Amino acid sequence: xxxxxxxxxxFILCAFAVGGLNTVxxxxxxxxxxxxxxxxxxxxxxxxxxxxxxxGPNALWVTLIGLRVASWPGALAATAAMxxxxxxxxxxxxxxxxxxxxxxxxxxxxxxxxxxxxxxxFSSGWVLLRxxxxxxxxxxxTLATAAAILRTRLNPLLLLAAGAAAGALGAV
Amino acid sequence: xxxxxxxxxxxxxxxxxxxxxxxLGMSQVLPGPVAFNLTLMLGHRLGGYRGAAAAAAGLICxxxxxxxxxxxxxxxxxxxxxxxxxxxxxxxxxxxxVLANALGLAGALPRRPVPWLFVxxxxxxxxxxxxxxxxxxxxLGPCAVAITWAGRRQK
Numbered sequence: 203x204x205x206x207x208x209x210x211x212x213f214i215l216c217a218f219a220v221g222g223l224n225t226v227x228x229x230x231x232x233x234x235x236x237x238x239x240x241x242x243x244x245x246x247x248x249x250x251x252x253x254x255x256x257x258g259p260n261a262l263w264v265t266l267i268g269l270r271v272a273s274w275p276g277a278l279a280a281t282a283a284m285x286x287x288x289x290x291x292x293x294x295x296x297x298x299x300x301x302x303x304x305x306x307x308x309x310x311x312x313x314x315x316x317x318x319x320x321x322x323x324f325s326s327g328w329v330l331l332r333x334x335x336x337x338x339x340x341x342x343x344t345l346a347t348a349a350a351i352l353r354t355r356l357n358p359l360l361l362l363a364a365g366a367a368a369g370a371l372g373a374v
Numbered sequence: 375x376x377x378x379x380x381x382x383x384x385x386x387x388x389x390x391x392x393x394x395x396x397x398l399g400m401s402q403v404l405p406g407p408v409a410f411n412l413t414l415m416l417g418h419r420l421g422g423y424r425g426a427a428a429a430a431a432g433l434i435c436x437x438x439x440x441x442x443x444x445x446x447x448x449x450x451x452x453x454x455x456x457x458x459x460x461x462x463x464x465x466x467x468x469x470x471x472v473l474a475n476a477l478g479l480a481g482a483l484p485r486r487p488v489p490w491l492f493v494x495x496x497x498x499x500x501x502x503x504x505x506x507x508x509x510x511x512x513x514l515g516p517c518a519v520a521i522t523w524a525g526r527r528q529k
Contacts, residue, residue: 218511219405224472228500229507236504248452251464252444254471258437261407265438266445277442285434288406292414292426295400310526312403314519316479317489318511321496323476328501330469340466347470352478362467369463370456 205275208268212283216264221319223261223284227326230267231333240271243333250330255362340374378409388420410434488525492518 211233219226227250234240241249249270253263261284268280327344334340343365350356368374382388389397397419401411410433417429451457483489496514499505 214508217405218508218515221402222408223406224475226507227472232504232507244458245452247465247468248448248458248461249445251461251468252448253441254468255464256437256441256444258441259407259409259433261410262437262441265441266448269442269445270449277445281434281438285406285410285430288404288411289414289430291404292411292418295404296415296418306526307523308399308403310523311519312399314522315403315515317483317492318496318515318518320476320479320483321493322500322507322511323472323479324493324497325501327469327473327476328497330465330472334462334465334469337466340462343463343466344470344473347467348474348477351471351474358467358471361470362464365463365465365467366460367463368466369459369461372459374463374466 204272205268205279208272208276209279209283212264212268212280213286216284217287219284219287220315221322223264224326225319225322228322228329230264231329234267234271235333241267245270247330247333251362255359337374339368343368343374378412382416389416393419488521489518 212230215226215229215233216223218229231243231246235243235246246267249266250263253266254260256262262281264284265277265281269277272279331341331344347361347365350361351358379394383391383394397412397415398408400415401408404411410430413429413433414426418426421428448457452461480493483493492514496510499510499514500507
């Protein structure tokens with residue numbers, strides 16, 4: 203039953219995840235942590251961080267949430283809920299032979315939704331920071347990471363390893 | 375995305391850069407992981423529905439196994455103080471990665487007030503006021519698309 207409700211709620215949220223799963227992270231967090239109390243805020247952010255360090259699509263943190271909440275059925279339900287909307291819409295696009303991403307409506311759709319996706323990503327960052335806790339050193343790490351990604355070509359994995367090291371040394 | 379492009383365009387030569395950008399554009403408006411949707415559509419283009427299934431499975435299965443292994447490991451050692459400290463450091467970095475993603479995309483927004491109003495409205499509604507995300511998207515999303523569409527036709 204737990205896996206079924208994970209599937210239904212995650213599916214609805216993920217159907218709105220235009221631009222990647224980071225956009226619906228605040229919604230998933232709210233549902234899993236605040237409403238259902240399945241996980242603590244720290245546990246959620248831990249799993250999110252592990253998902254970033256793991257290989258492959260970064261969205262797999264959603265699988266980890268399902269795995270923690272309801273073991274293997276939960277992992278399966280969360281993964282299916284995350285991937286299915288994309289599969290369905292891809293099939294629809296293929297069926298419509300919609301190959302032209304520069305068609306006027308497609309452009310308006312993409313340009314119109316871009317600010318929404320960006321606003322949601324800022325919200326995701328906000329939710330993460332609030333759940334890890336207030337810590338100036340930690341905030342400095344977050345800002346330094348953002349700057350490093352935008353200004354240099356450093357591998358994100360290297361930055362995650364540096365973050366883990368900073369944590370292990372007791373800096374944050 | 376960087377690795378996908380390198381493998382598909384430069385190493386295998388299955389598609390050219392123009393096709394890659396086209397697929398990427400479509401994947402970005404589909405819900406779900408962008409890399410997954412891109413691979414799915416590319417698989418279909420190269421090998422029909424079987425190609426799509428093979429490409430999607432190939433992209434998702436190996437990382438899924440590794441990620442689940444990490445998840446199981448977290449269940450055993452995640453509460454140890456040393457692990458907690460490392461994960462805390464990593465979480466701050468993960469927040470920075472999201473922030474960089476948002477800032478990078480925001481840099482490409484046109485310098486007009488309307489898109490930025492939507493960025494601000496979404497942030498206030500979702501992050502500060504904790505409005506339900508689906509409701510926010512269902513109201514602001516169509517408004518944003520409609521305004522963009524109307525603005526386009528005036529020109």
